[in-house]
Structures are given as C-alpha cells and as structure tokens.
Amino acid sequence: MFHILVVDDDKNSRLFLTALLEEAGYTVTAAIDGEDALEKMDRSHVDLVVLDIMMPKMDGYEFTRVIRESDANLPILMVSAKQLPADKHKGFAVGTDDYITKPIDDEEMLYRIKALLRRAKIATERRITVGEVVMDYDSFTVSKGDQVQELPQKEFLLLYKLLSYPGKIFTRIQLMDEIWGADSETGWETVTVHIGRLRRRFEGWEEFSIESVRGLGYKAVKKV
Numbered sequence: 001m002f003h004i005l006v007v008d009d010d011k012n013s014r015l016f017l018t019a020l021l022e023e024a025g026y027t028v029t030a031a032i033d034g035e036d037a038l039e040k041m042d043r044s045h046v047d048l049v050v051l052d053i054m055m056p057k058m059d060g061y062e063f064t065r066v067i068r069e070s071d072a073n074l075p076i077l078m079v080s081a082k083q084l085p086a087d088k089h090k091g092f093a094v095g096t097d098d099y100i101t102k103p104i105d106d107e108e109m110l111y112r113i114k115a116l117l118r119r120a121k122i123a124t125e126r127r128i129t130v131g132e133v134v135m136d137y138d139s140f141t142v143s144k145g146d147q148v149q150e151l152p153q154k155e156f157l158l159l160y161k162l163l164s165y166p167g168k169i170f171t172r173i174q175l176m177d178e179i180w181g182a183d184s185e186t187g188w189e190t191v192t193v194h195i196g197r198l199r200r201r202f203e204g205w206e207e208f209s210i211e212s213v214r215g216l217g218y219k220a221v222k223k224v
Helices: 011-023 034-043 060-070 085-094 106-119 153-164 172-180 189-201
Strands: 003-007 027-031 048-051 076-080 098-101 127-130 133-136 141-144 147-150 208-213 217-222
Touching: 003 011, 003 034, 011 027, 011 106, 027 034, 034 060, 048 060, 048 106, 060 076, 060 085, 076 085, 076 106, 085 098, 098 106, 127 153, 133 153, 153 172, 153 189, 153 208, 153 217, 172 189, 172 217, 189 208
Parallel strands: 003 027, 003 048, 048 076, 076 098
Antiparallel strands: 127 133, 133 141, 141 147, 208 217
C-alpha cells in the first residue's frame, strides 16, 4: 500500500484530502506545515507528497526545495488556490512534479497521483525480483524458495534502493540522506555498518552482490 503525506495548514483541507486518499486505498499521514512534514518523513517512508503552498513556518516552495536537495525522485504534487502562471512556474522551478489548482476535482487528483507514482517507477506490487530472490516492500521480507528473511526497516530500504538501480553508484551521503533523512544526527558511518550486515545476511546468495566502489560508495550488482 502506498504511503502519501498530505501537507496543509488548513484543518478542513487536511481532513478532506485524507478521507479522499484513504478511500482510494492509500495510507495517509497529515502534516500542518513544511517543518512538521519533514519531521514525519524522518519517522516513516513516504511514496508521494500532496502539498499546499501557503503555510506558516515553511511554505510549499521551501519544503520542495529542501526535499530536492536530498531526494530527486520523491513525487510531489502541489495543490493551491494560486492560479496565476507565475505561481505554477515557481512551483515547477523549485522541483514539484505536478500542480493542481483549487477547487479540486477529486477524480482528476487521483488520476494525477496514479500517474506520478507510475512515472516514479514504483511497481504496483512493490516487489523486486532477481532470479529466485523476491523483495517484498509491504512485508520488508527477502525470500528465496523456502528461505524468508524479515529485515529491519533501514536494512530493507537500503537494499531495496540499491537493487532498484542495479549498477548505479550511490555515495554514503546520498544513502544516508534518503534512508535516514537529511536532518538525521546519525553519522554516515552507519551506512557502512548496515552494508556489512546485509552482506553477512546474504552471503552465499548468488543472485546479487553489494560492491564497494573505492572513494565513491556502493552499488548493487545483479548476477542473473
């Protein structure tokens, strides 16, 4: 089930969007402004953000700018009463993926969300298959035949990220920011520790490996 973060300082709007999205089958977390949203994202993984623009403390533009510094792929849908082309242009300039104006057409919003999730290459079943190995995002398990391992959240998200982009090199800082959050006080060394745990867990599994790239970071290699 996809997890959507709704960010809006208006209570009625938050309740309406939460009800609409939950009825459509999504898991929803609500935040009252950008700062609150960042705190909630530190505590749980989010697949997509539905975001108002005009909010206290941190508005939608600033929130999007902050997110894009650490996560280029998280889908963001701005929802606003601001209808001028200049407002939309500013939204796209800071990094939003889509922009919809109020009053909201319920069906149109749901179609836009589905399109954003699809373009973000999030598989409907939320699974990665490598030969006989299956990673299941909804259960945080990695299975091979009758072998099933349930991983701690951070280990699973780290492996899922690497196997989603086989061959791509990720720096420790990139992985730290995406999995633990840009504001985490944990040092990047924790990435090395988690990589070591994953290697020990799947030692002898021939379908994939996690390789170090000296001076750069890590990459996953599929071998089937």
